[in-house]
């Protein structure tokens with residue numbers, strides 16, 4: 459087969475309420491807002507992609523919907539889905555920013571090609587190295603008692619990785635929560651924390667020294683994104699591994715981070731990098747620099763989670779788990795036809811063609827805005 463030409467495309471915007479507001483320092487979240495891209499190929503198959511922007515982190519739904527519907531449409535209609543990288547490079551040249559829209563385009567191309575050829579996305583991007591990845595839940599409810607109940611409930615369902623969002627209130631509140639969680643669950647769970655850029659460079663190291671007592675897997679993005687010197691100084695001073703999230707969006711930033719010894723781990727997110735291929739490039743830079751990588755996510759539906767799950771299935775160095783918990787434990791509903799595959803505390807990567815689960819058109823309509 460030489461061609462799978464794209465004959466039509468549709469762009470939808472959706473909003474799904476969440477179960478409890480989450481505080482993340484950089485902003486509170488009460489809905490999951492997505493731009494859904496549908497591509498039709500002359501093979502008779504449909505490919506689905508998702509852009510899930512967050513204004514304080516990556517961008518807006520309005521900008522990403524317009525990016526796909528207006529600016530990238532002329533490139534997409536008539537394009538050959540089998541020449542994916544060529545199309546993505548053209549998209550990157552013709553439109554700056556809107557990485558989430560480019561991630562949605564790549565996702566839909568992979569889904570369309572996979573369904574046409576009978577291959578999973580994991581097979582199209584290099585082949586899976588593992589069938590499942592442990593899932594990490596983010597503890598971020600400002601009402602901590604509700605989070606303690608939720609942790610106990612998730613523990614019962616097999617979840618053992620928990621990430622506490624810190625720095626959105628005060629340091630004493632963070633210490634109290636870590637103490638309570640360790641008191642209740644001891645070493646039976648693995649804990650990590652994420653400041654979402656919430657600390658000031660002037661006292662970050664002093665604050666983080668207190669946190670080293672809690673046997674944390676990692677401390678994520680303590681200081682603001684562009685304060686690279688502070689991140690490097692913290693990584694040098696603190697024994698607990700430091701993870702860069704907001705400071706490493708794309709391969710170019712990963713290279714700068716590697717040169718500066720900015721962090722011990724980079725968080726990979728298809729929405730930050732503009733898709734799976736660029737996330738794999740970041741992972742390659744990290745691998746060469748002796749830096750770890752982690753499967754992060756934004757506020758996404760199960761569709762973007764599937765892309766992330768295929769990504770982490772294909773990366774050799776993933777060993778800290780992944781975050782694809784939203785449709786299972788956080789959102790009130792999802793856009794997929796079947797439940798997102800989290801079982802016994804792990805994401806099980808689908809083997810069916812394309813992303814592996816289709817969009818439910820009734821739900822697309824129900825949550826459309």
Ligand SMILES: [Mg+2]
Nearest residue numbers: 652654678703
């Ligand atoms: Mg983060």
